[in-house]
Amino acid sequence: LEDLQGEVFTEAKRHYAASWGGLFNSPNNVEVTDTWLEYNFLGEPLIPLWKSEPRGLSVNINHTDSLTPTVRVSVTDSETSAALPGATVTLEWAAEGIWEQAVTDGSGEAILTFSIPRFGDINISVRKAGYLPFMDYVTIRDTLPPVTSIRILNGTEGENGWYLSQPLINLSTDEPARTFYRWDSGEDVEYTGEFEVPEGVHSLYYYSIDLYGNVERERQSIFKVDLHDPVVEIRVEPSEPDGEESWYRTAPLVTLLLNSSVPSASEETIFYRLDSGGVTRYTAPFAIEDGEHTISFWAEEESGRVSGRMLFEIKVDTVPPKTTIRLDPSEPDGKNGYYVTPPTVTLSSPEGESIYYRLSLDEDFKLYRGPFAPEEGYHILQYYSVDEAGNAESIREKEIWVDSRPPQVKVEIDPERPDGKNGYYTERPTLRFYCNDTSPTTIFYRVDEGPVKTVKGPLTLDDGNHVLMIYAEDEAGNRYTLPSIRIRVDTTPPEVHCIVSGDAEGGIYRRIFSIDLFTEEMGDTIYYRWDGEPAREYTGALRPPGDEGTYTLYYWGEDEAGNRCPEDVMIIRYDSEAPRGSVDYTEERGGKVTLLLDGITDGMGVEKYVIDYGDGTVRTVPASEKTPTHTYRRTGSYTITVKAYDSAGNEATFTVGIVVGVMDLYLPHVIGLILIIIAVLAATLVIYLRRQREILLMEIPEAIPLERGLKD
Template identity: 30%
Template structure:
C-alpha cells in the first residue's frame, strides 16, 4: 500500500500559496515493495526516486506500488491546487474633465479585478477614509476632493496591495456679488460718483479670475473697485474657478446724476400802482434737467407747505412770496428759489365814528365828534376825503365836532394800489334836552316806616321839546320795563327805579324810591330738647326754645305762657319738669303785625314704675312653703302709667306678667321682676326668695339585726330630702316617745328579749317628716333589768345610697323642670 504526503503554504479553499513538495511511501508486509511509480497531470509514469515539486496550477498526481511478488496495487489519485500570484485590479474613471486636473461633473469610478489562478473572490473599496465595503458596482463621486482606496482578494486567500486614486470634482461655477458705494438718490439713480466692488467665491476649487466690462466694451480682469461717473451705465461681470467652471454673466445698470435741475417762473396779471397787481396773478413754473430729467416741480406760498406743481398757480389778495424748486428723477433738488408778488383787488373800506350820547330813533342827545377811519388789508390806505351838506371835498386830517342840528356827511377812501371805494353817506341828528318824571304813592302805613298793605305807584313824565317817547321802570334792580299804568308793589324791601326818554333819545337821570312792605305776620314755634321716650313722652326734663321768623320786616318780639298762666316776654330757653304741660306762643314783627297763638303739648315722665310682689301658699318652717307658691306682682307709676311688667325665675328668660302665677318646682328660688311705664322708663329690678318644699324626706336605707342573739343592737339608716334638706332624726322603740339623735345616722339600743318595733323619723328644713319602721327580735336577753334601755348614739358618716329607693322617689316626683 502506498501514500502521498504534500508540503507547502496552505491557503484558503484547499489552495496552496507556494510550490508544493510531494513525498510517496509504500509498504508490503510479505514480499516487500519492489517499485513505486507516479505521474503528474496524466503525463508519463515516472519511478519515484525522491520528492518532487509542483508549481502554479491545478494538478492531478496518480501513484501506485508493486511488490517483489509482482503484485501491483490499484492506482491512487490526488489533486493539488497551487496559486502563488495575487489578483490585479484596475480602475476606470468616467466624467467631464476640466482644468488643472479637476472634473467639472460627477465622476463614476468602475473597478475590474482579474486572477489567473484560483480566481477573484471579492473586490473591496473605501471612499475618503470611510468604512471598507465590498465592491458591488460603479462608485459615484460628487463635489469635492476625494481619495478612493481599493484592492481584490482571490479564492486562495491572496490579497493584492491597496491601490489609491485621488479624484477632484467641482461641478459648481463660482458666484460673484457686486456692491455699490455712492449717494443713493431716487428711482435707482445715484447723485454722486459710484464705486463698484466685485466679490467672488468658490467653495471647491477656488476662484481663478473675475472679469467685467462696461457698456458692452472689452472684457477686463477685475483688479479693484470700479468708478462710474455721470450717465447711465451697464456693468457686466462673471468669474471662473480653478476647475474651469465659468459662471453666468451678471448685468447691472448704474445711473449717476449729480447735477440738480433748473427752474423758472412767469407771472401774468393787471398791474396797478406802486408795483401792485390789481387782479389775481397767474404764475407758471418750468424746469429742465439734462441727465435724469425733471421729476417734479414744487412750490409754496408765503412759507406754507410745499405742494407739487401740476398747473398754473393763482395768487389772490395779499403780499405773497412764491417759493419754487425742481427735483430730477435722480432725487437732486435745486436750491429754493422765490419771487415776491403784490396783489390788491379789494378797494379800501372807510367808516365814520360818531362819538356822543346816542338816544333813540337815530338822535344824539349831546354834541357829536366825527372820526373817519379807513382800512385796507393789503396795500394800505393812501387818503380819506369827505364833505358836509354837499359842500367841497376835503382831505380828512383829523376828528371834528357837530352841534345841535341835522347833517348829511359824505366820505370815501383810496388805497396805495390806486383803488377807490364808492362814497358813503350818513345823516346825523342832535338834541340835548331830557324829559322829567314824577311819582305818586298810595298804601296802608304800619310802624317803623313799613306799609302793611300792597303799595300802588303812578308815574307821570313831561318833555318841553320833542315830547316824551317812553317811561321805564324796574323793581329791585331787575329788568327795565316800559311803564303802562300804576305799579303794584308786594311784600319786601322794594326799590323802584324809573326814568323817561324823549323822541330825540334824551334820557333823564334815573329816579329811585325805596318802599318797605310787609303784609304777612310772623310765624312762632317751639323746639324741645330732651330724651324722647315712648308714646310721645319725654323721659328727662325738657328745655324749651322759642323761635320766630318773619321773612320781611323781621321779628320784633315773642310772648309765651305755660299751662294757661300769664303771658310773658321770651328771654331765652326755659326748662320743664315732670308732668303734662302746654306752652302757648305768639310773635309780632317790626311792621306791627301779630301772629296767631300756637300751643305745644309736652308730657314728661322721668321716673320708672315700682313693682312689689305678694306670695301665698301653705307655710312650713324656716320660711319654706310646703305647697305651690302663688306670686302676685303689683306695679304703680304716678306719671305716664304702667305699660308692662315682666319677671324671671332663677335667672331664666324674662316672661311678660299677665296675672298671678304659681311656683310648683321644689327648691330655693330667686324671683326677679320689674315694670316699664308708658313713657318707656324701666323701673328697678326687684328680687325675692321663694323656697318651696315639694316633697317629704325619704329613707335610702334602714338596717339592723332582725334576730339578734344579744343586746345592745345597732340600728343604721340613711335618708335624703330634695328641697329643704334633712334637718335631724328622732327614734322611738315600741310606741315609746321619740327622742332626738340630731344628725346621727345610727343608734345602739339595749333591748330586752322578745320582739321590738324600732321607728326612725327623718325631719326636713320645712318641718315635714317621714317615719321608717324596723322589727327586731332579741333571742337571748342581756342581764340588764327588764325595760331598761341604754342608748348609745354613734355619729357615723354616710350610709350606702339606696339607689332603688331613690329611683322610686324620682318616678313619683317627676323630672326637675328648673330653668337655668
C-alpha cells in the first residue's frame, strides 16, 4: 500500500508537469519553470511513503564548449559501479527556460545536444526510481575572442581616402566585452563612446576583451583628415622689370611657394601653366624665356582641396635672334655623316631678321635670299641673324659632307680566258680588284650562297661552278655593284669506277650480267676499249666481246672541263661454256680399262674430272691425269660417267658403255681361296679337340692314374 501511494503521488506530479509542458519553453514563465524544476530536480521525494532506502547515483559529465554544446552523461550505481540504463537526464538553461531531456542507454550513457543563446552555466539533474536524485551544473566557457566592428559617422569624403571634415568613430562588439583603442603610438584608452578623428594621417589601433578573458587580435584602420585649403604665392627675381615698358631684359626666375601660415595635413602639389601650354607640376624655380607670357598657378592637395587660381603677366626680351637651319634630307642619307644626295639648305628666323651665310672660310658673308644646295666636297657652313634692334646672333657653324658619286670597280682574272673546255678553268683562276674612287672604298664579294666578305687581296677560286657577286662601297655609303660573274673551275680529273656483276669462281666468271663504268660527277664522259680494239664512248653496261677467254678492258674518263684521268685496266677471265668433246677407252686382259680423256677440251682449261665406273667406284682425278685406269673384278656390262669441271665451275657429263670379261683371270685365285678355307677349317677342328680334352681331364677322378685317364 505504501509503494502504491508513492507511485500515485509521483504520477500526479508527472501529470501536473506534463500538462504545463507546452508552456515550458516560453521565456520567463517562472511558474512553469519552478514546477518543472521541482519535478525533475527533486525527482521522487524521500517521504515515508517509500518503504525501501534509496540508493546513490554516480554521475560523470563531459561536454564541449560552444553555443551548441554536446553533453555526455554516464550514470552508474555508486555502490556497485554498475551502469544504470533508464535514468532520466535533464539539461536546463534557466534564464530563458530552455531544456533538453534524454534517458540513458544500456551502457548507462545519454548524449544531449543543446543550443544556448550565450555562454554560461547549464543545470543538470539525473533521476531514477529507487535512487536519490543527482543535481549539478556545468559551465560552458567562451573560447572565442570577440569581434570589434568599426563605423565611421559623418565626415565629408575627399579624394584618395581623405576626409575634408572630422568624422566620428563608433566601435561595437558581437558580445559583451571591454574595448580599447589608441592613436598611432599613444597609450591605450578604454572605449566609452564615439570620438573624433584628429587632423592629419593617423593609425587607429583597437581590440576587445570578453568576459572570459579572450583577447581579440589588434585591428588597425588608417584615417586621413585635411581641414584647410592651400594658399600659393609667387616671387620673381629680379623683383621688378629691368627694361623699358615693363620688359625684363634679364631672364627672370620665377618661384612658387605655399603660404606657411596655413596648416596643411595632406601632401600639396603646385601646378602652373605658361600661356596656353600644358599644365606643369612645379618642382623648382624656373626661368621665363623671351616673349609676352601669362602664368597661371594653383595648388592641389592629395585630399582633393584646391587653392584659388592666380594669374601673373610678364614680358621678357633677353636674347638676340636665333637662326634655324633645315636640310633636306634632314639627316645625312649616307654613312659616316655623308650626304649622298646633295642637301637643300634652308635658313629661317622667327622674327624675320636679316640672315647672312658663307660655305667657306675663304669667302665673305653674303645675304641669304633663299634655299641653296652645296656642291660635292666638304663644307663649313657659317650663318647668323641680326634683328631690328641690332642684336647680332653669334655665328653658328655646321659641317656638310657631300659625296653623290659611286665608286668604280674593275676586276682582272688570271688567266684572262678559260683554259679548258666548255668555259672551264682547269687551273685555279686568280681575281684582282681595282677601284678608282678618291674616298676610302671597300670592295665586297660573295661566292655562290656563301657569306659576304671583304676583299683583302687577290682571290683564288676552288673547283666548282661559281657565281660571284661583287660590289664596292665608299665611305659615304655609295655602292657600285658589278654584274654577276660566272666562273667554272674544275682542276681535278674524273675517277672512273668499274664494277663487274656476275657469278665467279676462282677469279673466273662463268656468267656476267653487266660491266658498269661510272664516275662520281655528272657531265663526265667515259671511254673504253677491249684489247687492241679502237676506243669507244661508254653509253651503257658492257659485256665481254666473247664467251670464253681472258679479256683486257681499258677505260678512262674526261670531264666537262677537259680534264682526263689516266687509263685504267681490268683483266676479266670469262668462261661461260662447259667443257666439250668425247671420252674413249682401251681394255686389257683381267678387266683393266684405261680411259682416254684427251678428247675433252675447254677454252679456259679443265680443272678436274669426277669418274663413276659403274661398279660403285667413284674417283676424282686432276686435269693433268688424262689416262686414268681401273680394274673390274667381275665380268659384266658397265656405264662409265665422266664429269668434267672447268675453272669457272662449268660442268659437262660424258658417258661410255663397256663390257668386261674376267674368268681366266680368277681361276688360280679361286683355287688358292679354297685351300685357305680348308686350312682355316682344320685349324678350327684342332682347337675344338684340344678344348674337349681339357674338359675331360677336369672330370677324371683323382684316384685314376694319369695315364689311364689319358687313355680313357
